[in-house]
Amino acid sequence: MTSVVLNDLQRQIAARRAVLVVGSGVSVAATNNAPAASWMGLLRHGVDRCVELDGQLAGDWRDRALADVSSGRLDDLVAGASKVRRSLLRQSEWPRWLEDTIGTLRATRFELIDAIGSLNAPILTTNYDDLLERRLHRHPITWMDKSDQIAFARVESCETILHLHGFWRQPDTVILDGGDYERILGAQLAQAGLRTLGEAWSLVFIGCGDGLADPNFEQFLDWMAVVLKGARHRHFRLERKADVERRQQWHNERGHHVRVVPYGDSYDELPAFIESLRSPGLEGAKADPNLTVPSLEDVLPLARPSLSAGEYSRLQQKGREAVARLSALARQLGWESIGVHSEEISHVLEQELYRVAITGRSRAGKSSLVNALVGRSICPVERVITTAIPIIIGPGEKESATIKYQPNGRPPLIFDGPISADMLAPYADQRHNRGNEKRVDCIEVRLGHQVLDLGVEYVDIPGFDDPSGRIWSATQETIGEAHALVLVLDVSSYESGGLTIDNATREVLERARDRECPVLVVCNKADKLSRADQEEAKLYVLESFDRFRLRTALVHGPFFMSTREVLEARARSGPVPRPFSTFEAALWERLWNTEAVGLRRLFRVFDALRVADEEVDALIAARRAKGRERERLLAAFARCQQDKARILETCRHNFHSLRQRTAALIEVRRGEHFHAIAEYIESLPAGSRVPLVSESVQALQERLIVACRSIIENVTPSVTTLREGAEKAVARTLSEFREEAGLSAQARHARATLGALGNWSEAVVLPDSGDGERMLKVTAAGGGAGLAVFFALANPVGLLAAAGVGFGVSVLVDVLTDRADSSATLRARIEEHANAAFTSFKQSVDAGIESFGRELAKQVHQRMRPFLNDMERRLETMREPTADEQRWHAEMRETTADALRVLEEVLGSSRAVSTLHPPTVV
Ligand SMILES: Nc1nc2c(ncn2[C@@H]2O[C@H](COP(=O)(O)OP(=O)(O)OP(=O)(O)O)[C@@H](O)[C@H]2O)c(=O)[nH]1
Ligand SMILES: [Mg+2]
Structure with missing residues (x-):
């Protein structure tokens, strides 16, 4: 094997043009040779299970089935599989058997899985188990999930693992025998997705062994050999030195553009070899065994723009002044084009902010989370049902709070700066304002803050299960109008079996999905669960989402964390726990990449003002x-x-x-x-x-x-x-x-x-x-x-x-x-x-x-x-133009130039960094 091929493999991985195809060898290694991890072992178990359950089977059925399974020939193996599958299906034992075999597999050795995870590449697997998911905190998707698969083929995210031959928890998706293979070969989207990957990406086969000769893969490889003939990009297959020649010959005979790459003399050398493929830029991307949340931080080292507190409001105010000058000019001089500009501009300037509502059931920790996000104690937090009305926290130059009453109620009450939870409690807290008897509409808080100053608002709302009708309807309205939702689930009850995705939560998610509103799911109070329970709870949450078809490209997380620990760390000025910063980074990225981030709109406002300014110049020059x-x-x-x-x-x-x-x-x-x-x-x-x-x-x-x-x-x-x-x-x-x-x-x-x-x-x-x-x-x-x-x-x-x-x-x-x-x-x-x-x-x-x-x-x-x-x-x-008009023009120009300088610095710097590291989690 030449270094040319190895270098190419490393380059493809560094450039994120590689997709890893993980075969059963990886499960066998990770489970230390658990019988059910290999196809043959699994089928032998299946034969015995059938015999045990089905007294009707002919006396020599077991011998024939075992002979098929053990012959070492692929077609016999598939025939054996067919016997097992048919018998199990007949007795309605198919799901149970999958659960008892694949479902019980647990990794005992993590080197290989960690090494695979460290490449931070999309993963496709032919395995039915979830060993990779459990360790790498990704979600399983299968060849039957259409939209997930398209997203996978477009490599929109590294959060999922595509189970090409099905996933044990969804028994219908499992491909085991010849009939199944026909099913998948006939599944147009699955085939098209696979081919898209083959066309656009370099596939790296790890632990695939004879699995590559199975009907689905063989047809795919043969298809590539014909259709992609002459394509420059290579595919790679990692093998022990002793197996290289044989495997390479197999591919060559079939015209596959696959290079077999030796990783060492024994299987044990594979993890180190895979790690050596990692580019220096991915240092630290290796799974941290102490980490209990998705390792999103590997993905997004986005530099944040530095914003001074209150910047958004200052810029918005400048925008208003400049637009006022421009409209006055346009009106007095009767300039149509400038008038059109100034109307458009002021419309954009006053558009509402991007609103992130923090929602969930009562006492889930929503108010605590908002406080953690703004780094202040603004929202009242209690052990009993607390929040009575929406508290909207947005950017402001001066800190203030406005208590707004319902229409025809009292005039608004305004508090000036520093705002605290105690100040708001008489209006926001159910102990003081039961069932919102004071008829407050909402509280608007204004603060200088680096996220809010992007032009964003957080809204803390009552639990959507609040029994008071008045509160309930206000809450529904806020949820229905938010641009993004953070759904807070209290997972502390998982251990006692009390965690469920109830109907109300489901409805919130369904409605968000229907109007394409992004949702970040926070699993709070994780401090009350052991690590192992957190892992299980996470799978439970993901499975529930799957079951209800709620996991879409718009749902991020779940992010397991303890808001209490964040607040405690903040109080003693300690470092913020990692799970929270991961969540914050994901939220920030979500906001930053959104057209709605107020700063981006302000930039456009000022740029339009600059164009208008040039047009004023042009008109005056023409006049003269x-x-x-x-x-x-x-x-x-x-x-x-x-x-x-x-x-x-x-x-x-x-x-x-x-x-x-x-x-x-x-x-x-x-x-x-x-x-x-x-x-x-x-x-x-x-x-x-x-x-x-x-x-x-x-x-x-x-x-x-x-x-x-x-x-x-x-x-x-x-x-x-x-x-x-x-x-x-x-x-x-x-x-x-x-x-x-x-x-x-x-x-x-x-x-x-x-x-x-x-x-x-x-x-x-x-x-x-x-x-x-x-x-x-x-x-x-x-x-x-x-x-x-x-x-x-x-x-x-x-x-x-x-x-x-x-x-x-x-x-x-x-x-x-x-x-x-x-x-x-x-x-x-x-x-x-x-x-x-x-x-x-x-x-x-x-x-x-x-x-x-x-x-x-x-x-x-x-x-x-x-x-x-x-x-x-x-x-x-x-x-x-008169002297006054000329002065307005000069003022408008100056304000615009100032604002643009600030905005260019903020948006430009961050943009440059974000192009260097294209976000892979959207
Ligand atoms: N152990 C633990 N307790 C938490 C955590 N987060 C919040 N709590 C506690 O949970 C209780 C409810 O927290 P809140 O932040 O008021 O919850 P909420 O969702 O705003 O509640 P409502 O406003 O009533 O809907 C308080 O006693 C918090 O201290 C956490 O991460 N761990
Ligand atoms: Mg609350």
């Missing part, structure tokens, strides 16, 4: 221009108008031809596919049974998907190029014109900064999250143009699914028409199916391109129209 200068300007203006028309025309033309080209390409692929159908029909053996239509469609399905995928891959870069082209053309035209109108280098600087911080469409349109629209875009992770269609194009699986290609065999071929009586009818039916698939695909792609083109033209138009209109009128009729 005389003689030849004026003529020059008029010519530049006319050119700008023409440019706009040309940009729009080019957009239209380009998108039109892209649609035509795509349609033509689809026709070519359709033709090719029909050719493949003809070949398929010809290849059917004469005189034998005519296959079912669905079987045949299935056999050709892969080619259909490959064809459609290649079309999308062809279209996507063109769309991006067109978007970038239009973006550049608008920027160039406007900046040329501004320069001709005598503008400074400011204009270019503004565009450059904005370009670094966001993307074009965000720069062009100020985002409007409106009242009803609570779903907020994730910026850093998404990046693209922000248009759904673009994302769909960028994600072939998504679009293929949307177009109904590849996953719709059963829908399109119904039972009644499945049988064909001759190969001619069969051919006609397959062609009919292919036609339908291509037509629906074509419509989806065409609609996608068309709507993207329309949207782009709209953006171009909106960006250029008001300014050009004003310019035209100004050149004719504008009056000279």
